[in-house]
Amino acid sequence: MNQTKAMDAVRKKFKNLGLKNNLEIVYSARKGIKPTIFYSFADVAKMTEQNLADLLHLHPRTIQNRRSQQKNLDPVEGEHLLKLIALFVKGEELFGSIDEFNSWLHKPSWQHKEKPSELLSTPGGTDLIADELERLVHGYAV
Template sequence: MVAVSPLDFDSFENKGLLRYLNIDIPLRNMYDFIELSRNGIDKKALLHLAKTISFDLKELALVIHMSERTIQRYDLNKKLSTEASAKALQLAKLYGKGEKVFGDLERFKNWMNHPCTALASKKPKELLDTTFGFELLNEELMRIEHGIFA
């Protein structure tokens, strides 16, 4: 019986995630993600993520399920809710994986903005408003990583 496994942890993705959020907290396993979500990330980290992955405030608001106006009203050091923090972490983790799979963040961002046949001709970015969309994109990245194309 194994105690706490690192699950699908990849140090490259982890470093990317921390770089995207501009935070310096070790994330060794999923329990660390849970704790960071519970403690909340601040607006400053959220805005750094948005800038790094080229999201505008409207796109970001859709993903984390907050209104643009609410985000605008937050002080830079104010922590987001557990749910919004978890969504932001999911987004950073996805982009970390995408950067690894595509070999370059710009190439992945480009892929996210163009319709994909394997995703019913939707832009991958359009699927980020639900947990199921994140799952679908992670599965597609795994297929690409392993050379399995639809």
Template structure:
């Protein structure tokens, strides 16, 4: 995996994460030219959710207030999932998913929490693998540690936490 770098607004280049949540709120960082367009786009999509994921209390407030229904469209774009696949992951029917997208209202706490967890997971996955496409590819392959494909356990908070734990182990070079 290539060294990841960031360019601060002052122009200084330093090795760093490709995470959208790694930097303090309000401070924007550019990406090195060789970052793939899908990863750049994903980071841009995740930026509005940055403050919600900075701390457990900020996350709780965002969950209780409910995410805007546009978060579903953002999740579809980042994951590349179909509406049917995303409905399965979120444990709702496809018609219900479409109603949420069209309604333009705040999502309930359960959906808001699930979506925020998935945003955080995809951010961590891009950080671990260096690109969105690499992470999405990894999600589709059997994991010995999980005894499943990571994508198949994203329908529960426990499953998302297990995948997050596996990404942390990968970061530290601890693989099964």
């Protein structure tokens, strides 16, 4: 499978979640996000379940319990997860691969002392990184 098809596969995997804009994300989160999305995203993002759970301020056992009890994530948790998914879709499109995007996330920004990945633990921080990606798309240095 070539790289373009791999990117399409990631985008297609999460296309039914309503990730086009923040309003769609809020509506989707309020409808309910299944814990299986958490595991699928951790796999695609090449992130450990522990690291992803930490970003969402959850214990991995909580996610496991919700999956076994067939309970959705809370809307706030679901919204944050959807914002992360949307960010990684955008990052993969911009950088060409999840590996390259992850590499960029873990390098300090020239404007800030923090690495972009350090801002992902809140929905607002995730939005800031999405804004930086949008500036990169348009040729601005970030």
